Amino acid sequence: MSSSIPDSAVRTYIDHHRDGFLAELSEWLRIPSVSADPDRAPDVRRSAEWLAAKLTATGFPVAEVWETPGAPAVYAEWPSGDPDAPTVLVYGHHDVQPAAREDGWRTDPFEPEVVDGKLYARGAADDKGQVFFHTLGVRAHLAATGRTAPAVNLKLLIEGEEESGSPHFPDLIQRHAARLACDAVIVSDTGMWSKDVPTVCTGMRGLTDCQVDLYGPDQDIHSGSFGGAVPNPATEAARLVAALHDEDRRVTVPGFYDGVVPLTDEERELFAELPFDEAEWLRTAHSHATLGEAGHTTLERLWARPTAEVNGIGGGYQGPGGKTIVPSSARLKLSFRLVAGQDAGKVEQSFRDWVAARLPEGIRHEITFWGATRPCLTPLGHPALQSVVRAMGRAFGGKIRFTREGGSGPAADLQDVLGVPVLFLGISIPSDGWHAPNEKVELDLLMKGVETAAYLWGDLAENWRTA
Amino acid sequence: MSSSIPDSAVRTYIDHHRDGFLAELSEWLRIPSVSADPDRAPDVRRSAEWLAAKLTATGFPVAEVWETPGAPAVYAEWPSGDPDAPTVLVYGHHDVQPAAREDGWRTDPFEPEVVDGKLYARGAADDKGQVFFHTLGVRAHLAATGRTAPAVNLKLLIEGEEESGSPHFPDLIQRHAARLACDAVIVSDTGMWSKDVPTVCTGMRGLTDCQVDLYGPDQDIHSGSFGGAVPNPATEAARLVAALHDEDRRVTVPGFYDGVVPLTDEERELFAELPFDEAEWLRTAHSHATLGEAGHTTLERLWARPTAEVNGIGGGYQGPGGKTIVPSSARLKLSFRLVAGQDAGKVEQSFRDWVAARLPEGIRHEITFWGATRPCLTPLGHPALQSVVRAMGRAFGGKIRFTREGGSGPAADLQDVLGVPVLFLGISIPSDGWHAPNEKVELDLLMKGVETAAYLWGDLAENWRTA
Numbered sequence: 001m002s003s004s005i006p007d008s009a010v011r012t013y014i015d016h017h018r019d020g021f022l023a024e025l026s027e028w029l030r031i032p033s034v035s036a037d038p039d040r041a042p043d044v045r046r047s048a049e050w051l052a053a054k055l056t057a058t059g060f061p062v063a064e065v066w067e068t069p070g071a072p073a074v075y076a077e078w079p080s081g082d083p084d085a086p087t088v089l090v091y092g093h094h095d096v097q098p099a100a101r102e103d104g105w106r107t108d109p110f111e112p113e114v115v116d117g118k119l120y121a122r123g124a125a126d127d128k129g130q131v132f133f134h135t136l137g138v139r140a141h142l143a144a145t146g147r148t149a150p151a152v153n154l155k156l157l158i159e160g161e162e163e164s165g166s167p168h169f170p171d172l173i174q175r176h177a178a179r180l181a182c183d184a185v186i187v188s189d190t191g192m193w194s195k196d197v198p199t200v201c202t203g204m205r206g207l208t209d210c211q212v213d214l215y216g217p218d219q220d221i222h223s224g225s226f227g228g229a230v231p232n233p234a235t236e237a238a239r240l241v242a243a244l245h246d247e248d249r250r251v252t253v254p255g256f257y258d259g260v261v262p263l264t265d266e267e268r269e270l271f272a273e274l275p276f277d278e279a280e281w282l283r284t285a286h287s288h289a290t291l292g293e294a295g296h297t298t299l300e301r302l303w304a305r306p307t308a309e310v311n312g313i314g315g316g317y318q319g320p321g322g323k324t325i326v327p328s329s330a331r332l333k334l335s336f337r338l339v340a341g342q343d344a345g346k347v348e349q350s351f352r353d354w355v356a357a358r359l360p361e362g363i364r365h366e367i368t369f370w371g372a373t374r375p376c377l378t379p380l381g382h383p384a385l386q387s388v389v390r391a392m393g394r395a396f397g398g399k400i401r402f403t404r405e406g407g408s409g410p411a412a413d414l415q416d417v418l419g420v421p422v423l424f425l426g427i428s429i430p431s432d433g434w435h436a437p438n439e440k441v442e443l444d445l446l447m448k449g450v451e452t453a454a455y456l457w458g459d460l461a462e463n464w465r466t467a
Numbered sequence: 468m469s470s471s472i473p474d475s476a477v478r479t480y481i482d483h484h485r486d487g488f489l490a491e492l493s494e495w496l497r498i499p500s501v502s503a504d505p506d507r508a509p510d511v512r513r514s515a516e517w518l519a520a521k522l523t524a525t526g527f528p529v530a531e532v533w534e535t536p537g538a539p540a541v542y543a544e545w546p547s548g549d550p551d552a553p554t555v556l557v558y559g560h561h562d563v564q565p566a567a568r569e570d571g572w573r574t575d576p577f578e579p580e581v582v583d584g585k586l587y588a589r590g591a592a593d594d595k596g597q598v599f600f601h602t603l604g605v606r607a608h609l610a611a612t613g614r615t616a617p618a619v620n621l622k623l624l625i626e627g628e629e630e631s632g633s634p635h636f637p638d639l640i641q642r643h644a645a646r647l648a649c650d651a652v653i654v655s656d657t658g659m660w661s662k663d664v665p666t667v668c669t670g671m672r673g674l675t676d677c678q679v680d681l682y683g684p685d686q687d688i689h690s691g692s693f694g695g696a697v698p699n700p701a702t703e704a705a706r707l708v709a710a711l712h713d714e715d716r717r718v719t720v721p722g723f724y725d726g727v728v729p730l731t732d733e734e735r736e737l738f739a740e741l742p743f744d745e746a747e748w749l750r751t752a753h754s755h756a757t758l759g760e761a762g763h764t765t766l767e768r769l770w771a772r773p774t775a776e777v778n779g780i781g782g783g784y785q786g787p788g789g790k791t792i793v794p795s796s797a798r799l800k801l802s803f804r805l806v807a808g809q810d811a812g813k814v815e816q817s818f819r820d821w822v823a824a825r826l827p828e829g830i831r832h833e834i835t836f837w838g839a840t841r842p843c844l845t846p847l848g849h850p851a852l853q854s855v856v857r858a859m860g861r862a863f864g865g866k867i868r869f870t871r872e873g874g875s876g877p878a879a880d881l882q883d884v885l886g887v888p889v890l891f892l893g894i895s896i897p898s899d900g901w902h903a904p905n906e907k908v909e910l911d912l913l914m915k916g917v918e919t920a921a922y923l924w925g926d927l928a929e930n931w932r933t934a
Contacts, residue, residue, distance in 0.1 A: 289828035
């Protein structure tokens, strides 16, 4: 199954172009493309234009800036020329999280600096570094194979609002669905287990979240004059939250687990192979104990089990000291993480029915769902996943293990709209500090990303017949 | 048992002095003695000085302004001269709630106006009107009996910070305990059932309230990356609240009901005699249904049963839209209304133990109690209570029924520090609008208050041997 492209040719090419590649990436990282900051909108646009020009220079015959009502995305394509070749769409984003020196950065977040083999800058790992390794990757692929076009039909979609919640992304991909048509999506916006344990992510959880407003008395009322004889919306909000889970911390909403794809024994074993250190994980979680659904390990809870989480709760008096009232209203912010097989619409309806049946007379309620993100899961046996694993194995020189992500992302929109599997190719590691001060990418891992991308297109074309 | 003072003499005296009495009360009501407003501190002082001067003019040989670290109180005494006479301390307050025309007042809140037999002004009912009826009351008592001093040793303590939570009151009465020594306290700061159903209040609930802080992760963490695998302090706060009550809405904290004086059949019958209209009461409560401890009526729940109430709950994200976090902390404001027989200290300790035993590993907590107010309850057979009932019966000309108050007040401090029973003599009615715009007192009821006070001292001296 090993590809016919000689690894040494790829490595030689990459080594030769490494300095120029890093210089260009640094140029891009200097553009503060913070999508959440309206003052940075011109920078986000400059970032898109910079990338489109760079993709043209890389050789993509098509490289366009795509407008949205918000920040622009970048689209590029490079047809293979081979009518039987699979079509792959790489997804990433060119916008970054806010960053300021005073947040605790030891260097200017928008002046990249290499220290000890690590490139420090906002966006180094999330996500400019991981987008950019595809430019040198495809050049290395061509150089090593002598091709003038990639072995697959290569498309790139690099959005500009991921760090702002991708508000226009679903609409963007719906409008351009015909041009985005592909056989698989490769998301380069995730990470690996660790530097020494290279992994491929095989799925993300979905998400649906909502606000529940509970209304009791028409105004705050005196807890002495009326307390103990009328329903209290803060109490009822708390009773809803408490009833969401049973003593085994399983979600009690009827039908919540309907359709959940159970972990196979193989998957549980693969999770268990990972060198999970609970004490270290708790430090990452800033938490002091684990707690979750009975019968599952922490990794299973995070990656393969759906949850109901309280993101916020509020009602009545929250200032200093006491105030003896029965509050007139209370509010819950709840999010449900979903896993493959669950239907967000059914979960939402079950939750609505469950709430309506639980509240006492005298408590009026409203539930607002903000919109759902679907879960995605790549079957372990999928040929494109096997190509990713082989390409990484050649680049990293060891066994590639499997992880999932507990979070949710716009990748699921691509899966839904385009109707194709989503795969993940990321080389970032937990210590890279996404969204935190002193974000960095490790240069040797970044170059492994380039190398993986260089092997991947040939392997895919060779081993995956999509017709 | 009817007193030897002729009722007609009392009524004639009151009718003759009614206009002057109302003019003086109006003068007092024009002083905006809002204790919560630092800018009004000079007005609160002016109110105290005005009252002390007026009590001197009434005939009290002692009338003093008592300083506190906050607003001043007024103390007056008028010895009976009879060594066997009981000593009675009247409690009220001369400060008022804030009020402004733009809150919905149809008249200037500090420019009293009589419309349709009702005197509109801030403090008309709460509490200047009810304090002031004692001035004309004692004059009528003397005039009708031909005495030069009251039949009881009469003391008045009129505080200046009741509407600000009486922060210095316990200290004040402790410092002056010797001078305040008495056989009973008469609180004139409550109300009656209605204009047509005159009542005596026989007790108030006590109160202890606290804040519970729960701490989970050291910072808000991502609900996708970590949710479902670590304890969530908002969830745990809600589970505490939900566990506070069982399905019968009884408080579940072990020992909470220890010592609770149960309602006798007679008391339940007396409560049931009151013309309680649930629909009307719900309008007063701004609520849309009743809910409370199983096996008790609404009045029993309010007056004779202890409660655990959520005054506030907060944790995590409460802004617009969603934010997918596991919050790092959550907070509860809880108040416990207590009834006779309960010990606030034991309730607090039981609650602390109960919380500590219920929280999972990884959730740290702190509980802060703000200090307790004891419940008070006058036994129905107490001779001083019977005197109050007889005096009211003569003034109102009908059967006097019994109520209690669900709220808590500084009266309990007097009971505790002075070690004597507390009785209630109030003529305000629910529609008087305490703390609300367009507060008023009904003039015919106010004059019944004067008349009751005129009968009371003679009846007490005649029928209550305290030695």
